[in-house]
Amino acid sequence: MKKKWLSPLALIFAVLLFLAACGGDDSEGGEEAGDPSTDPEMIQIATGGTSGTYYPLGGEMASIISDNTDVSADAISSNASAENVLSLENGDIEIAFVQTDVVAHGVEGINAFEDETVENVQAMGSLYPETIQIVTTDDTGIESVEDLEGMTVSVGAPGSGTYINAEQILEVHGMSIDDIDAQNLDFDESTGGIQDGNIDAAFITAGTPTGAVEGLTASVDVSIVPLEQDKIDELIDAYPYYAEDTVEEGTYGLDEDVGTVAVLAALAVNSSLSEDLVYEMTKAIYENAEGMAHDKASFITPDSALEGIDIEVHPGAQKYFDEEGIE
The missing domain is CATH 3.40.190.10 (Periplasmic binding protein-like II)
Structure with a gap:
């Protein structure tokens, strides 16, 4: 039986198909997630x-x-x-x-x-740790989370980490966002509002000392609202990503340590x-x-x-x- 050989034209066509296939594989691989060539x-x-x-x-x-x-x-x-x-x-x-x-x-x-x-x-x-700080001034008379009821309070942008922290802290105190006059302000706007008297307090979740709060101390006597130990324990039980934390004496000119929580x-x-x-x-x-x-x-x-x-x-x-x- 005679062997069947590919014609020169067919051979060239087969080689072209092979090369096209190899080239396609290389291109597809280069676009895969995690490939250094896409960094x-x-x-x-x-x-x-x-x-x-x-x-x-x-x-x-x-x-x-x-x-x-x-x-x-x-x-x-x-x-x-x-x-x-x-x-x-x-x-x-x-x-x-x-x-x-x-x-x-x-x-x-x-x-x-x-x-x-x-x-x-x-x-x-x-x-x-990012400390949840409820910032106010000595003049507001706010000494507890319950005292925030009916007050004008900055809670950060809706859906932000600060906003969720505020919701959850109010929750363990039997309150909700609806119990305060909530304002959606960033840190600068919050401390500016406190300084101008337009808001009474602000939830600020950030490492301490926080620049915006430090700046506020130049014009007002800053106070940080404490969380009581039983409420800290309740919050951590409900949301395990919280940890007990302290805003230390001397921070923002505080006279004593203030108990709170952090993420x-x-x-x-x-x-x-x-x-x-x-x-x-x-x-x-x-x-x-x-x-x-x-x-x-x-x-x-x-x-x-x-x-x-x-x-x-x-x-x-x-x-x-x-x-x-x-x-």
Whole structure:
């Protein structure tokens, strides 16, 4: 039997098909999530308002990333946690400061995220306690959460971490947002309103000392409303991501420690970033945190970086923590 050989034309056609198939595979692979070739050369870190803790820390982290990795980073102001989570989900930014409770709500699809469950956001690591501060002045006569009833109180933007904290604290005191004249103000607007006498108090969730509150002390005698121990315990039982905390004597000129609660500030990333890039950025931040100027930098250590994290950790960050022996 004679062997059948391909004609030259058929052979050329077969080779072209083979090459086209190989080229298609390469192109498709390059677009997969987590591929280093899709990483941006410039990343944005969403922080919070310019008078909070997120913004100055974000600026220092942007410098650290730019100096220690192959990408350039820029810190931008934002409306903080809830907005940041959605911006990450939509791919508008690459890294964001978030409250651990808020990002967990996003993954669960509750509270501010009932209409949009978050799927593209992973944790980089936690940073420091974010203290829930109910800020007022000595002149208002507000000495307890119950005294807020009927008062004009800033609770942050609807759906924000601060707003949810306010809701939950009022809840354990048998109250709701409807029991106060709620104002949706950012930190600067809140302290400005207190200074001008337009509002009586403000919920502010941020690392202490908070710049906006420190600025307020120049014109008024600041008071922080305490939470009683039984209410702290009740809140933590209902919402385990809270932790007992203290605004220490001397902060804002306080004469004594004030008992309250805190959540954790954390960094989250868009899950499409490659393992290599997130590893390098995580390593850069946690190994250079001691050089940051902000008071809260002392809390930023690998040893505590997985505390309070209730969502999936990005593989790049997990690789770094595994190398450090952090469980």
